[in-house]
Amino acid sequence: MTTKVLIVEDDLLNRMFYEAVFQQRGYQLMAVDDGAQVIDAVASFAPDLITMDIHLPHVSGRKLIRQIMRNPQTAHIPILAITAYAGKQDEADIRRAGARGYLAKPLSIERLLEEVDDLLAASAAVPLEASVHH
Template sequence: MASRILIVEDNELNLKLFCDLLRAHHFDVEPVRDGRGMIARAHSFMPDLIIMDIQLPHISGLELIGQIRKTKELCHIPIMAVTAYAAPEDEQKIRQAGATGYIAKPISVVRFLEAVKTLI
């Protein structure tokens, strides 16, 4: 059975890239464009990994990571932050919020896949 990955990304091009790349490597992916419905989608999909953009409209990825970490059924799921925030203090803040992994945009496809495989 393929590993399941929930992708939370509001940029259509990035979302398509992540989905196409992961599907090509035999992952089962569920795209989420708006963080407001993300927790409910995570409950229904029960992913093995969540890929989280940090800069989202309506609710930040940091807030979502905090909610996931406080949710009994979801708190064990690794979260890989993928963000344009690339300063060392940004990574520290994102990891302190509860992200398991961190990749700065623009992504390296090879590094992205390696990070995904490491977290699953």
């Protein structure tokens, strides 16, 4: 089964970078550049992983992460927050919102793929029923 990754990134160059890296892995991709599109994209695409920029037009990445995590239908999807907000408190706030992974920009291809691999492996190890909050 092909891994599906939803890329949430408003910067065109960053989005193209993630798309190129993930296409080399053979992942099926959907990319959105506006926070207002994210919830619909999650519902229609049903991704295995979401990469989420935190600073987005219309809705903050933190708010979107909280929304996704509160929905029993989507709470199991691991979210990798990728952001220029690189302080310790920023990371703590983003993880508290529900992101399972966190990377500060700029980032390397190796670090990105390492984090994606870790999140996908951890997600595959958790049965769906156990990850959904009742």
